[in-house]
Amino acid sequence: MLNITNRAKNVSPSLTLAITAKANKLKESGVDIVSFAAGEPDFNTPEFIVNAAKDALDKGLTKYTPASGIAPLKKAVCAKLKRDNALDYQPEQIVISTGAKQSLFNALQTVCQEGDEVIIISPYWLTYPELIKICGAKPVVVETKAEEGFALNVGLIEKAVTDKTRALILNMPNNPSGTVYGREKIEELAAMLRRHPDVWIVADEIYEALTYDGMEHFSIAQIDDMKDRTILINGLSKSYAMTGWRIGYAASPAYVAKYMGALQSHQTSNPNTIAQYASVTALDEGEAFIKNMRAVFEERRNALWSFLDEVPSIKYVKGNGAFYVMVDISALLGKEYRGETIDSALKFSELLTEHAHVSTIPCECFGINGYIRLTYTLSIDRIREGVERLKRFIEEIK
Numbered sequence: 001m002l003n004i005t006n007r008a009k010n011v012s013p014s015l016t017l018a019i020t021a022k023a024n025k026l027k028e029s030g031v032d033i034v035s036f037a038a039g040e041p042d043f044n045t046p047e048f049i050v051n052a053a054k055d056a057l058d059k060g061l062t063k064y065t066p067a068s069g070i071a072p073l074k075k076a077v078c079a080k081l082k083r084d085n086a087l088d089y090q091p092e093q094i095v096i097s098t099g100a101k102q103s104l105f106n107a108l109q110t111v112c113q114e115g116d117e118v119i120i121i122s123p124y125w126l127t128y129p130e131l132i133k134i135c136g137a138k139p140v141v142v143e144t145k146a147e148e149g150f151a152l153n154v155g156l157i158e159k160a161v162t163d164k165t166r167a168l169i170l171n172m173p174n175n176p177s178g179t180v181y182g183r184e185k186i187e188e189l190a191a192m193l194r195r196h197p198d199v200w201i202v203a204d205e206i207y208e209a210l211t212y213d214g215m216e217h218f219s220i221a222q223i224d225d226m227k228d229r230t231i232l233i234n235g236l237s238k239s240y241a242m243t244g245w246r247i248g249y250a251a252s253p254a255y256v257a258k259y260m261g262a263l264q265s266h267q268t269s270n271p272n273t274i275a276q277y278a279s280v281t282a283l284d285e286g287e288a289f290i291k292n293m294r295a296v297f298e299e300r301r302n303a304l305w306s307f308l309d310e311v312p313s314i315k316y317v318k319g320n321g322a323f324y325v326m327v328d329i330s331a332l333l334g335k336e337y338r339g340e341t342i343d344s345a346l347k348f349s350e351l352l353t354e355h356a357h358v359s360t361i362p363c364e365c366f367g368i369n370g371y372i373r374l375t376y377t378l379s380i381d382r383i384r385e386g387v388e389r390l391k392r393f394i395e396e397i398k
């Protein structure tokens, strides 16, 4: 074997994508899997967005665009940030990317280098540590507690700040916990960050549109003196059921956007041209779609909670956003299912898929043990069926 870099070797493949693929394979072979694993809406992309893409094709809009995105889409993003978040950005502050994932990659590559530290809050989205490591930087994990609803602990975050800290990633609503930190916590965090002016804030707001119980999204960039040190990341994947279209964006100070655009210009050039044109329509006309999707997810979340209430030996944490619920299965660790010892959430999840045909994500990959993540991107009937299977599975654990 010829040489492989440490940079490549240090990256762990995405477990969530691997598990989703495994569940899909079982499904294709005819097994009736209830999948609580997928991190994407089950809705189809709405027709008016699909039609906008067809329109772009008919008009021959199939060529390269400026690497950082087309002007009408940057304008639509600025209008969205103004309308929904009361934020003023100019088009030169916006970089359109191939998904929020690329925006995060651009942001971290722009602000971190070898030896730097980046603070992430656990439970965290599994991609963050890998992106940080690719920069040669070190992820520094600050924990939150289930019994506090995974609320931010600002004191602990401050303790983790060193002279090497280059950025803090703030993901709200949170994947995997569904936690929405809320305005007060964000203001408390901002007050702490004022004491550490060299720390960038990378605000991943990809689940912004999905908040429930009347909770309003509040971006840290809405706090005046935080805006100039925030790289705000969002995208179309989750809010408009457009995961496969691969459109995300970053809003930042113009000098940062310039570097991020240059980086992107040598990686992927522009994001998909047709998807960019369709995204203009999504952002301009998608409000009713989002409102409906949010209501459907809230109803399903409430149903999932009520079904989980009937399952013995587990607990779960109530979140106000995204489409995830974290279920605490730690009381079952060390016990046996049909002669096999359940020594981890990963083992629990594997046995559950194999014997009960229910697919979930074990949360070790999100930096926390003893939990599995359930997605409510499936119908209430399927949620009920899945939780009944989970219950029967747990009843067999001795």
Ligand SMILES: Cc1ncc(COP(=O)(O)O)c(C=O)c1O
Residues within 6 Å of the ligand: 039, 098, 099, 100, 101, 102, 125, 171, 175, 204, 206, 234, 235, 236, 237, 243, 246, 247, 248
């Ligand atoms: C927290 C978080 N950020 C970003 C992304 C990436 O989204 P995109 O599809 O826009 O790359 C995801 C997708 O699962 C996510 O969960």
